[in-house]
Amino acid sequence: MNTDAADLLVRGARLITMAPGADDLGYVESGWLLVADGRIAALGAGDPPADVSAAEVLDVDGAFVAPGFVSTHSHLFTSASRGLGVSETLYGWCDSMLGLLRHAGAEDIYWTTLHGALDFLGNGVTTAYDFTDPRIPWEPMVAGVRQVVGRLRPADYQLRQVDAKTDAGLRFVNSTSLDDAVGTSDEVLGRFAQVCDYVAGLDPDVALGNAVTGGVQWSNRPDAAELEVEAMRRHGALNQAHFLETREAVEVQRSKFALYRDSGALGPRMIFGHFIQTTDEIIAAAAESGSGMSWQPSSNGRLASGTAKVPQMLAAGMTVGMGLDDQACTDVSDPWQNMRAGMFLVRAESGRPLDMMPETVLRLHTLGGAELLGVADRVGSLEVGKLADFVVVDPAAPDVGPLWHPVRSYVLACGLRNLKRVYVGGRLVSREGVSTSPLAAEASRKVREVLGALAREHGWPA
Incomplete structure (x- = not known):
């Protein structure tokens, strides 16, 4: 397997791939995912093969990795x-x-x-x-x-x-x-x-x-x-x-x-x-x-x-x-x-x-x-060739207890409190709810300034 261009290797993941036709939404109890040039280059169950490497390795230690x-x-x-x-x-x-x-x-x-x-x-x-x-x-x-x-x-x-x-x-x-x-x-x-x-x-x-x-x-x-x-x-x-x-x-x-x-x-x-x-x-x-x-x-x-x-x-x-x-x-x-x-x-x-x-x-x-x-060829599931958009959701932080049915627990017991990382094209865009965008702080400031000024000018709310 050629991994020369690999940017990110995620390992130790509970994968919810959403692969079409797969049983239980393509759930893998422990697996890995490789990102190269913004797309999913490979993924599988267990540990990654010995010849798989990347510029960055992220061990999520049993967290869910699922499509954005x-x-x-x-x-x-x-x-x-x-x-x-x-x-x-x-x-x-x-x-x-x-x-x-x-x-x-x-x-x-x-x-x-x-x-x-x-x-x-x-x-x-x-x-x-x-x-x-x-x-x-x-x-x-x-x-x-x-x-x-x-x-x-x-x-x-x-x-x-x-x-x-x-x-x-x-x-x-x-x-x-x-x-x-x-x-x-x-x-x-x-x-x-x-x-x-x-x-x-x-x-x-x-x-x-x-x-x-x-x-x-x-x-x-x-x-x-x-x-x-x-x-x-x-x-x-x-x-x-x-x-x-x-x-x-x-x-x-x-x-x-x-x-x-x-x-x-x-x-x-x-x-x-x-x-x-x-x-x-x-x-x-x-x-x-x-x-x-x-x-x-x-x-x-x-x-x-x-x-x-x-x-x-x-x-x-x-x-x-x-x-x-x-x-x-x-x-x-x-x-x-x-x-x-x-x-x-x-x-x-x-x-x-x-x-x-x-x-x-x-x-x-x-x-x-x-x-x-009409964009399922690019997003919506974790499949080789698709854009590497995914979330990392930790059911142990805070702890939701035993995962009797992992996919159902992902939907019913997890949420924003468990969302640790968000990736778009293999690039980290949010960590622990904090945006990595250099525009985030300015956006928060601007919406308050802009809306406040409009409200004062137009006497709103009436």
């Missing part, structure tokens, strides 16, 4: 807006949380996004589908319709959010709103193309792709779905729509599913985020088309939105991934909390423990999420 988490639905720019709108459901919470950010400029949103991206990395999330804050500022919604269309912010408002994720070192799919309430169809598509071209010029192993922020649920345009399909076609983009999320105007929401169906949007590049207020017919149509679903259980519980019928969707053959949603509505962007919240909500709803098992939620927050985003 994938969040399939995230709003990183909200990282400085936690703890707001606690007494509100979706639209009231949006009014509260976005009431200040609607006044933000491009540099302001850069720092809040950077803060959010570094927070994800510190919590073991190494890949995210991120909805950038639109160029049209938030306005109140009534029955799913925007009441006022405000100004269109400059183009760099969205581009600086891309810069922030890149500077943080987080892998991402960048999702952009069409802001279709302003301009002709050509102007709308031109603005989207500008962002797509910008993302396409970045490292393709960091900027993993482009996506449309599906807005049919809220758009006033009758051709909104057709416009999104054209944007998808031109740029090979995904589309993730916030859809059937809130309990408000449910029949109006459901009626808009036909707009996506009739426009030809349904298919493997179409993802429905939240997808709570569904019907059997809607689930069947989405599944038959190959459309996927992104599940945000912590957010759905926080905002009293409801519990998605995930077991039914999985049984119908839908590809499902898990997301942490806004850091302002999960408050702690904790993937272990999110997995457990999903398990508990489904079980409480159905009364059947087998409807959601620990192995299922772990897969949905790693490899399943990567499959949903």
Whole structure:
């Protein structure tokens, strides 16, 4: 075995590889992993062969080594807006949380996004589908319709959010709103193309792709779905729509599913985020088309939105991934909390423990999420050739007791308290919850300065 280019050798690891088709999620009781040029060069059970060496050797002494988490639905720019709108459901919470950010400029949103991206990395999330804050500022919604269309912010408002994720070192799919309430169809598509071209010029192993922020649920345009399909076609983009999320105007929401169906949007590049207020017919149509679903259980519980019928969707053959949603509505962007919240909500709803098992939620927050985003060739599992994104989680610090079923204990008994190290491309990005980024301290300072200044200037909160 040629290890001349090896950078890191991890040994003494309880590996959770998530290898497709492997028993027990590819668990290895004691194993090793070799990183070269940012990718997994080799891995195996037991001790590494005598001829395997690397510039750095890390003995994790029985800690779990598992894939970095994938969040399939995230709003990183909200990282400085936690703890707001606690007494509100979706639209009231949006009014509260976005009431200040609607006044933000491009540099302001850069720092809040950077803060959010570094927070994800510190919590073991190494890949995210991120909805950038639109160029049209938030306005109140009534029955799913925007009441006022405000100004269109400059183009760099969205581009600086891309810069922030890149500077943080987080892998991402960048999702952009069409802001279709302003301009002709050509102007709308031109603005989207500008962002797509910008993302396409970045490292393709960091900027993993482009996506449309599906807005049919809220758009006033009758051709909104057709416009999104054209944007998808031109740029090979995904589309993730916030859809059937809130309990408000449910029949109006459901009626808009036909707009996506009739426009030809349904298919493997179409993802429905939240997808709570569904019907059997809607689930069947989405599944038959190959459309996927992104599940945000912590957010759905926080905002009293409801519990998605995930077991039914999985049984119908839908590809499902898990997301942490806004850091302002999960408050702690904790993937272990999110997995457990999903398990508990489904079980409480159905009364059947087998409807959601620990192995299922772990897969949905790693490899399943990567499959949903079309990036499973690069992330989501520990396999030779894939990017070396992984977490080191020590079940002995603090001690969770005997590991009767290690994978289940990883999901149910471990968490951020046990997370010791996070690696992206074999590079240490967080240790004991402290970021290694030279921008981390400045990001923490800036979000306080920037948001404080905006609050004073605009008399917020009212």
